[in-house]
Amino acid sequence: MQTAPEFLRNYDFLSERETGDCPSVLCPADRVIEFVKELRDVHGYDMLVDLTAVDWDKESPRFMVICHFLSSQKHLYLRVAVNCPEDESPEVPSLAEIFPAADWHERECFDMFGIRFKDHPNLKRILMWDDYPYYPLRKEFPLAGIETPLPSAEIAEVTGTKVKPAPMMGGPFVAPAEGHVSESEPRARDESWTEDEPKPAKKIPETKRQ
Amino acid sequence: MNRQKETLAYNSKVEGEVIVTRSDAVINWIRQNSVWPMPMGLACCAIELMASAASKFDISRFGMEVMRFSPRQADCMIVAGTVTYKMAEVVRRIYDQMPDPKWVVAMGACASTGGMYRSYAVLQGVDQVVPVDVYISGCPPRPEALLDAMRKLQKKIGQENSTKNLLSPRETTAV
Numbered sequence: 001m002q003t004a005p006e007f008l009r010n011y012d013f014l015s016e017r018e019t020g021d022c023p024s025v026l027c028p029a030d031r032v033i034e035f036v037k038e039l040r041d042v043h044g045y046d047m048l049v050d051l052t053a054v055d056w057d058k059e060s061p062r063f064m065v066i067c068h069f070l071s072s073q074k075h076l077y078l079r080v081a082v083n084c085p086e087d088e089s090p091e092v093p094s095l096a097e098i099f100p101a102a103d104w105h106e107r108e109c110f111d112m113f114g115i116r117f118k119d120h121p122n123l124k125r126i127l128m129w130d131d132y133p134y135y136p137l138r139k140e141f142p143l144a145g146i147e148t149p150l151p152s153a154e155i156a157e158v159t160g161t162k163v164k165p166a167p168m169m170g171g172p173f174v175a176p177a178e179g180h181v182s183e184s185e186p187r188a189r190d191e192s193w194t195e196d197e198p199k200p201a202k203k204i205p206e207t208k209r210q
Numbered sequence: 211m212n213r214q215k216e217t218l219a220y221n222s223k224v225e226g227e228v229i230v231t232r233s234d235a236v237i238n239w240i241r242q243n244s245v246w247p248m249p250m251g252l253a254c255c256a257i258e259l260m261a262s263a264a265s266k267f268d269i270s271r272f273g274m275e276v277m278r279f280s281p282r283q284a285d286c287m288i289v290a291g292t293v294t295y296k297m298a299e300v301v302r303r304i305y306d307q308m309p310d311p312k313w314v315v316a317m318g319a320c321a322s323t324g325g326m327y328r329s330y331a332v333l334q335g336v337d338q339v340v341p342v343d344v345y346i347s348g349c350p351p352r353p354e355a356l357l358d359a360m361r362k363l364q365k366k367i368g369q370e371n372s373t374k375n376l377l378s379p380r381e382t383t384a385v
Contacts, residue, residue: 128331129296136330145330152299159302161338163295166328174326175349185319185347 005076007043011035022068022077029092032082036067036098045069045078048095051105053113057139063090063115067102084115094120112137144168237372241285241311242364243273248284248308250301253291255318255350262353274360281307286363287340288356292320293333302339311375313367315359316342319349 004023008014013031017024027035039045049068056062063084070077084090094117095102106117107126114135117123124130129151134141144165150156169188176184249259262269269275278284281304293301305314316336319325322345324334336342343366346359 134330141330143329150298151296152302155299155302155339159339161298163330164334166324166330166332166334168328181348181352185349 005043005078017079017081019079022079024079024081026081026083029082029085032080032095033093033098036069036080036095039069039078039080040098044071044073045076046072048099048101048105049077051095051102051109053109053115053137055113055137055139060087061085062087063113065092065109065115067095089116090114091116091118093118094123096120111135114138233373234371237376238368238370241372242367244276245272245274245286245313245360245364245367246276246278246284247274247315248281248287248304249277249279250287250289250304251291252289252293252297253318253320255290255321258350258353259288259290259317259356262356267353267357269357269360272357272360272364281305282309284308285311286313286315288315288317289321289336289340289342290317290350292325292327293336293339294331295333296331298333298336298339301336305340311370311372313343313363314340315344315346315356315363317346317356317359318351319347322347325349 004016004025008016008023008025013028014025014035017026047070049070051065051067054064054066056064061083065082065084067080067082068077069080082092084092090113092115094106096106096117097119103121104126106120107123109115110117110120110123111125111127112135125132128136131151133148134146136145142165144167145163147165148163150159150161150163156162174187176187178184249256251259261267263275263277274286281287285308287301287305287308289301305312314336316322320327320332321336322342324332326349328334333339344359344363346355348355351359
């Protein structure tokens, strides 16, 4: 584990976060532009390696944007976490002006979590289609999906197909690592239930609280 | 013995320059030996598809080496890989641009049923948007499996009522 660099003490709005690898700080959303600019210009963190988000489900603040910076001279990483002030319509400032690498990462965060990035040059969906009504990586969204119309109304009319929840019979589906190739089709680990026979209720052993 | 052979074989002196056969047999023979595939390579299955075209497996033994990247010049779409809902539209449009008669091969678990991608983003089987003639199991299938499927497709083409359907296009709406 790297020790946190000294210069971070000069920024009193930062608070240190628990970490297992590189130093990690929490930065308020309204100071993040100012801080990241200084990281790049003064402290030599010249590369944005990753930008992603976390949905903390029922906790508040619910959404947290996480950025990883690298100093290619000092070979140091720094993780900066930013909490979104609002839970209903989360919004944080965009870093795309400072690091162009943030552009597509922020679009992905917007696509998957619905976090809006203020002053982003082109904030639209990047993986799902533009009209898709949900944010799939939010905690309340089921892995199988929710029924919606196909992206193209014309194709939907010709084929009569919709976006349907994927069948999860006994899933998730994995390919067994062993055995002959012809036997190693992806299959469900738990095949005791199907779409016709519902999933048996989980038997939770009673434990005494100590 | 000799006489018997002559009566069975085609004899141009007796029959002239004419061969008598069923039109179905001729049309199907032509179609099944000149399948021009359109490689709809979307994931790792496409790598096996490429391997089956290369020298070791050599799909040209069955008259299918003419991979056409324009749907207008192809008559068999090989859907090799995971079809997402966003891509389903493209697959259908490319299928619509292929001239009749046309066939579709769903190569691998993903194209056939969605495979291991039971998720919100993946179409659960390409047969929801295009009519599929042959499904290939495997994740990904070996090139031999693809060759076997293409031979099966040839057999299927050989059984079609081509003459009857010559003027009425095949049913192209997916079930």
